[in-house]
Amino acid sequence: MREEMSALEKNKTWEIVERLKGKNIVDCKWIFTLKYKADGSLERCKARLVAKGYTQTYGVDYQETFVPAAKMNTVRILLSLAAHYNWQLLQYDVNNAFLHGDLDEEIYMNIPSVFEVNTGNKVCKLQKALYGIKQSPKAWFGRFAKVMKEFGYK
Numbered sequence: 001m002r003e004e005m006s007a008l009e010k011n012k013t014w015e016i017v018e019r020l021k022g023k024n025i026v027d028c029k030w031i032f033t034l035k036y037k038a039d040g041s042l043e044r045c046k047a048r049l050v051a052k053g054y055t056q057t058y059g060v061d062y063q064e065t066f067v068p069a070a071k072m073n074t075v076r077i078l079l080s081l082a083a084h085y086n087w088q089l090l091q092y093d094v095n096n097a098f099l100h101g102d103l104d105e106e107i108y109m110n111i112p113s114v115f116e117v118n119t120g121n122k123v124c125k126l127q128k129a130l131y132g133i134k135q136s137p138k139a140w141f142g143r144f145a146k147v148m149k150e151f152g153y154k
Contacts, residue, residue: 001030001047001114003047004047004048004049004096005049005112005114007095007096007099008049008096008099011096011099011100011128012127012128013099013124013126013127013128013130014109014124014125014126014127014128015124015125015127016111016122016123016124016125017108017122017123017124017125018121018122018123019108019121019122019123020108023106023108024055024056024057024060024061024108025108025109025110025123026051026052026053026055026056026061026107026108026109026110026132026133027051027052027055027109027110028049028050028051028052028109028110028112028130028132029049029050029052030047030048030049030050030112030113030114031047031048031049031050032045032046032047033045033046033048034046048131049112049130049131050130050131050132051109051126051130051131051132051133052132053132053133053134053136056107056133056134058134061105061107061134062105062133062134062135063105064135064138065134065135065137065138066135066137066138066141067137068137068141097140098128098129098130098131098133098136098137098139098140099128099129099130100128100129100140100143100144101128101129101136101138101139101140101141101142101143102127102128102129102139102142102143103126103127103128103129103133103135103139104135104139105135106125107125107126107133108123108124108125108126109123109124109126109130110123110124111123111124112124
């Protein structure tokens with residue numbers, strides 16, 4: 001949990017603000033998973049803070065969603081070309097990928113339960129996309145596409 005909170009703070013995922021009347025407040029929860037190595041031994045315990053995006057209302061909290069997906073035919077062609085031309089394929093994993101996506105909408109979330117202090121009438125105003133929020137995949141892909149274009153890709 002400390003590792004996750006550190007990543008959230010480092011990326012300036014939210015700012016603590018006063019709760020505004022009339023604004024939908026999304027709740028959040030901690031998801032705990034065990035990651036295993038290929039041999040079946042335990043690699044690490046993982047905690048992720050996830051927003052309960054299913055409480056968001058279309059047209060109020062978000063306008064559109066997006067899921068980046070590759071067609072299997074495209075993947076097959078890429079693998080065929082790589083095999084034919086002896087290309088080296090690399091795969092990258094972006095830690096906390098959604099935290100790199102900037103949000104366009106105002107989204108407020110309850111303060112995570114890891115905080116022991118009395119938070120009173122305060123909430124988190126999200127600055128970055130968070131797992132569970134309806135527009136997170138769109139925000140992340142928008143940032144990814146922008147960076148790829150800056151590198152000259154089309």
